[in-house]
Amino acid sequence: MTAITIHCLGAFRDLGDCFTVETSDVSVASIRAAVSRHLVEINRSDLDGVLKRSVFAEGEELLKDHVTVSGHEVSLLPPVAGG
Amino acid sequence: MDLFARNEGERYLCGLIDGPCQTSDLDVFVQDPAHGAIAQFFGVVRNHNEGLSAAAVDYDVHPELALKALSELCLDVCSDYPVKLVMIHSRGLVRVGEASVVIAASSAHRKDALGAVSDAIDQLKIRVPIWKKEIGPDDEQRWLDGHSLRKD
Helix, strand or coil: EEEEEEEEHHHHHHHCEEEEEECCEHHHHHHHHHHHHHHHCCCCCHHHHHCCCCCEEEEEEECCCCCCCCCCCCECCEECCCC | CCCEEEEECCCCCCCCCCCEEEEHHHHHHHHCCCCCEEEEEECCCEEEEEEECEEEEEEEHHHHHHHHHHHHHHHHHHHHCCEEEEEEEEHHHHHHHHEEEEEEECCHHHHHHHHHHHHHHHHHHHHCCCEEEEECCCCCEEEEEEEEECCC
């Protein structure tokens, strides 16, 4: 298992600045599934709909679900609403 | 303006600022003796949204990604229109009546400047990693929904 630190932005800030999940592999899809399980564990499954519409980023790169991350930290970006 | 992140190209300046944006002297960034038109847009926090009262908006920003997205947006707008362009967005608390985003464009003739500003704000809202937490008059808070950046 690999520990991945999730940096929170937007609506996920309600969970703190960051949290950690354990994944069996480091694909973005697996990290997304681990975050979804984490939301259930902390009784915040109300954020699961936002999670489905969110994108993960590593550094300055937005990641699609089929790719794997190279490090142990990603940012979780919910739908954007600037302006 | 005291920007904490900025990027500058041949024909554009974009950046992020803590707190509200200044709305004065924005035209200085885009003045050009060959340009006869300057268009400006100020996005200002209003006192209501979706039937609820609002006192302020707290803007959350991913600085690196937001600056990258703003820079790419400026390049796109400058390739679509023959303009000089400036775009600044706030981070943190912006109260009702204060500006959270300012955009100015100059061009030889008005249609390009007006079109550039209109496209810039439309695209900013769906491309730049910035999030709004609306704060009500009794300090109640809610994150506003937005546009997904997910491509798969």
